[in-house]
Amino acid sequence: MSNHPTIAFATLGCRTNQAETAQLIAQLSDVCAVLPFPEPADVYVINTCTVTHEADRQSRQVIRRAYRANPEAALIVTGCAVDYHPDELAAMPGVRLIATRDDKERIAAEVAAWYDRKLGTELPPSPSQTGHTRAWLKVSEGCNNRCAFCIVPQTRGAELSQDPAKLVDRARALAATGYQELVLTGTNVGMYGRDRGESLARLLDRLIREVPEIPRWRIASIEPIDFPDELVERLADPKVCPQIHLCLQSGSSRVLARMRRRYNADQYRRLVAKLRRARPDLALTTDIIVGFPGETEEDFAETLAMVEEIGFAGVHQFPFSLREGTHAETLDGRVSPAVIGERMARLSEAAARAKAAWQESFRGQEVEVLTERAPEGSPERPGHTAHFMKVWVSAAETAPNQRWMARVDRIEDGEAFATLLTCC
């Protein structure tokens, strides 16, 4: 593991926090060397507690200890304190990401992105070593947009796209180590190629053509403004996964304008309609910020209505958190934490309903599942479909990193279970 990034975890508070940290360790220990806290590490994940002032104080103290142990490290802060003091924690030295409880996927993605930057062209361990079946192919860095809430353009700089030939080489190498699904990522992936006379659609074509052994290509998070028609057309390719994370941020055109998002709610709707014409079974997931300055009850109601109308398969929701140096600092109309908390709960319910309806639409359907490592002692193994629905199948009859056709026959407590049909 010497070439792998090192990671250390610090956990404060209750058993829930302990369990969540254990889950993160299980998720990340294959791609990172886990060190005892506070040994100098590349990444720290700090799971905070805010049950008392003392717990709050200790949480901040642990963040400072991590920073002192390695001022170059990426600090990822999660847990209860994040819900109450996101701004204060985000402003602490070294803090790279504030992640809510609902945002565990993002922690793994952030660590993976960090890993990618550290290792450059080196490859992660193969899926047979890790049980992970998706690899990230980072196509670009930086962003030329200036969304009012975002500090990324200041921290990552202007858009910079990777050489397509190098990306093909890297994809080939990842395929040779056994990966069956590659996810195109970047700070603003839709802009890929604008700085070198290329485009994401042409890159995708080239990758599919020149690395035919990869059966699944997925586009990660993308901005609605960066979705040209030639990319929409690529969605019809059966190797392109029918799932897009299309960042909405708000369902209110008034709030989107204040966010400087360069599209309005109707443009977003029209894009979704166009995408669904190209790929009728397309699953859409999204990001939503709750309580952006000036967000009224009417604005928020428009967001809720949009979640229902689009039928998102998943919503990553974030309470608005002011970042120093962003345009949002100059905006009036701050929304109180109590109102933000209440809206977060309502959005969470709307998102859960939309997700449940989407999952239900697969009941009785045949899906292709790419299997992953099973939790210790579990009779079932998780996997993801091309639509990025998590599905559990028999662990005894399968191994990690296999593609199986399976029929979804049960959905219980938000989890889908399927009967195996044939191995692809």
Ligand code: SF4
């Ligand atoms: S939110 Fe995305 S598109 Fe907007 S400035 Fe940040 S990175 Fe760029």
